Amino acid sequence: NAGVMQNPRHLVRRRGQEARLRCSPMKGHSHVYWYRQLPEEGLKFMVYLQKENIIDESGMPKERFSAEFPKEGPSILRIQQVVRGDSAAYFCASSPLFSDDTNGYTFGSGTRLTVV
Amino acid sequence: TQLLEQSPQFLSIQEGENLTVYCNSSSVFSSLQWYRQEPGEGPVLLVTVVTGGEVKKLKRLTFQFGDARKDSSLHITAAQPGDTGLYLCAGASTGAGSYQLTFGKGTKLSVIP
Numbered sequence: 001n002a003g004v005m006q007n008p009r010h011l012v013r014r015r016g017q018e019a020r021l022r023c024s025p026m027k028g029h030s031h032v033y034w035y036r037q038l039p040e041e042g043l044k045f046m047v048y049l050q051k052e053n054i055i056d057e058s059g060m061p062k063e064r065f066s067a068e069f070p071k072e073g074p075s076i077l078r079i080q081q082v083v084r085g086d087s088a089a090y091f092c093a094s095s096p097l098f099s100d101d102t103n104g105y106t107f108g109s110g111t112r113l114t115v116v
Numbered sequence: 117t118q119l120l121e122q123s124p125q126f127l128s129i130q131e132g133e134n135l136t137v138y139c140n141s142s143s144v145f146s147s148l149q150w151y152r153q154e155p156g157e158g159p160v161l162l163v164t165v166v167t168g169g170e171v172k173k174l175k176r177l178t179f180q181f182g183d184a185r186k187d188s189s190l191h192i193t194a195a196q197p198g199d200t201g202l203y204l205c206a207g208a209s210t211g212a213g214s215y216q217l218t219f220g221k222g223t224k225l226s227v228i229p
Contacts, residue, residue, distance in 0.1 A: 004158075033215065042120075042204070042219035043159070056216065091158050095215075104149050105217070107158035 004029075004094050004108035005074075012114045013082050021077040021111045025094030032075045033105065034067060037089040046090075049075055082115045089113075118143040120207055122220035130228050132194050137223040139205035140187045146210045148181055148188045149217070153202040195227045 005024040035043040045059040049069035069075040093105040147166045151159035165181035172179045178191040206217040
């Protein structure tokens with residue numbers, strides 16, 4: 001039973017390019033959460049999605065960032081016109097239930113984005 | 117804004133020693149989770165504590181949730197090199213937004229053989 005799969009593991013983009021990060025939740029999980037970990041910082045919540053719905057995007061920067069979780073396929077975190085400050089590790093977590101905080105979350109191995 | 121302070125930030129101990137790391141906040145959480153993160157990997161869940169005063173044991177690891185559900189501690193007995201890693205606590209807020217975890221910055225533990 002595969003865990004949460006994220007790809008690519010490492011992504012290098014030049015300033016101004018677009019970055020697309022993909023997350024496939026665990027089998028049977030329909031709730032996906034994205035977090036960002038900046039160097040020397042804790043993980044920060046970005047967005048919570050269910051299939052075809054954005055439930056809470058309060059942690060997402062207002063510009064250049066978007067997320068989707070289509071009916072078929074992985075969840076995508078998209079960063080347009082990347083800047084050096086976007087360099088970070090981006091983690092995806094999934095859960096089978098809404099607000100499954102009492103059981104904890106399964107995280108993927110992350111995508112490490114480097115903007116040069 | 118909810119904050120979780122973890123201490124110490126760094127800890128280097130000899131194999132066989134005991135240690136305690138702390139996670140403190142002025143906010144009340146509906147639950148608190150502990151994760152361990154290896155370099156280049158994602159956080160791996162160790163335990164979730166839900167009830168104030170709750171104590172959970174996982175082999176040599178003992179987790180405690182404060183009575184007021186604002187703080188937690190992780191105690192490791194007879195540490196081993198395999199315990200080396202970054203330990204993160206994460207609190208789930210009360211109410212409708214409990215899916216949104218607030219993470220501490222972590223305690224980086226090194227256990228020297």
